[in-house]
Amino acid sequence: DAGITQSPRYKITETGRQVTLMCHQTWSHSYMFWYRQDLGHGLRLIYYSAAADITDKGEVPDGYVVSRSKTENFPLTLESATRSQTSVYFCASSMTQNNEQFFGPGTRLTVL
Amino acid sequence: GESVGLHLPTLSVQEGDNSIINCAYSNSASDYFIWYKQESGKGPQFIIDIRSNMDKRQGQRVTVLLNKTVKHLSLQIAATQPGDSAVYFCAESVHGGATNKLIFGTGTLLAVQP
Numbered sequence: 001d002a003g004i005t006q007s008p009r010y011k012i013t014e015t016g017r018q019v020t021l022m023c024h025q026t027w028s029h030s031y032m033f034w035y036r037q038d039l040g041h042g043l044r045l046i047y048y049s050a051a052a053d054i055t056d057k058g059e060v061p062d063g064y065v066v067s068r069s070k071t072e073n074f075p076l077t078l079e080s081a082t083r084s085q086t087s088v089y090f091c092a093s094s095m096t097q098n099n100e101q102f103f104g105p106g107t108r109l110t111v112l
Numbered sequence: 113g114e115s116v117g118l119h120l121p122t123l124s125v126q127e128g129d130n131s132i133i134n135c136a137y138s139n140s141a142s143d144y145f146i147w148y149k150q151e152s153g154k155g156p157q158f159i160i161d162i163r164s165n166m167d168k169r170q171g172q173r174v175t176v177l178l179n180k181t182v183k184h185l186s187l188q189i190a191a192t193q194p195g196d197s198a199v200y201f202c203a204e205s206v207h208g209g210a211t212n213k214l215i216f217g218t219g220t221l222l223a224v225q226p
Contacts, residue, residue, distance in 0.1 A: 031211070042201065042218040043156070050211050058213065090155050097211040098144050103155035 003027075006091050006104040014112050019078045021107050023091030031094045032074040033058075033101060034066065036087040043090065049074055050097070081111045124223045131189040133220050135202035140183060144205035146214065147176060147187045151198045159187070159200075189222075197224045 004025040013019050023032065034046040035058075045058030047066040055066050063085060065077045074093075078085055088108050092101040125131045137145070143164040148156035162169045162176045162185075169176050175188040185202050199219040205212045 033214075040218065043216040045213055048211065048213065056211070092155075098205055100146055100158045100161055101214060102158065103148075105155050106153075 004091060004093055004102055004104040006089075006107050008107060009105065010108050012110045012112065013081050015081060015083060017081050019081050019109065021076045021078075021089055021091075021109070023074045023076070023104060025072055025074075025091075025093040025102075027093060027095070027102075028071055029093035029095050029102075030071070031097055031101075032068065033092040033094075034064070034074070034076045035090045035092065036060065036085075037090060037106075038087050046076065046089075078109075081109075083111050085109065086111045121218070122221045122223065124225060125192050127192060127194060127224055127226050129192055131187075131192045131196070131222055131224075133187045133189075133200050133202075133222065135185040135187075135217055137183050137185060137202070137204045139204060139206050139215075140180070142204040142206055144212070145176070145178060145185050146203045146205075147174075147185075148201045148203065148216075149196075149198045150201065150219070156201060192222075192224050194224050194226060197222055 007022045030051050033048045035043040037043050044060050049055045049068040052071050088106050090106045091104040094101040146161040147159040149159050150156045160171045160176050162178050173190045177186045199221050201216050201219045203214040203216045206215050
């Protein structure tokens, strides 16, 4: 199906484990973003990418790593998960930097 | 720092009434604003946007008003329906670093009473 997808939709892991959240879009959008959503904080930007092989930090990048070897994929890795990283993670994409962002369905991550 | 906030965290309206959700932004240089709707368990969904060279923009049953003088944004929903029940976020596009970024407010819950 066309659009933006995320996998897995739900993940439970343990402290210290490495976890990778996947994001895939079929629009060939240049820009992709990762957000986390927590009660009382709204959506906070973790990392973003302006194009393949170009990534930059957002508001809350600590503890996360991203890569963008292909335009359509933008995986987010938690190298050593902590309980504070329990959250709902949203991936988004946009055609340009000043256009609407389209969001995926989210991944609910629980770190025990 | 930059921030976008909402005046009312929860808004309860009767079905058929008009709804108005308000948002204040702090960066006078922001030139693009978006309203998103988020239903439970789903990602945010684009509703309507407006650029700073406009004061008003209308969509289907929705209108966004921008008052740059007082840095205020509002979303008006006409004839509110039960399907409009959701959390609504405003976001402003802030230029910083190599690209513009969206700064989101914390959201307003719209509850439509039948």
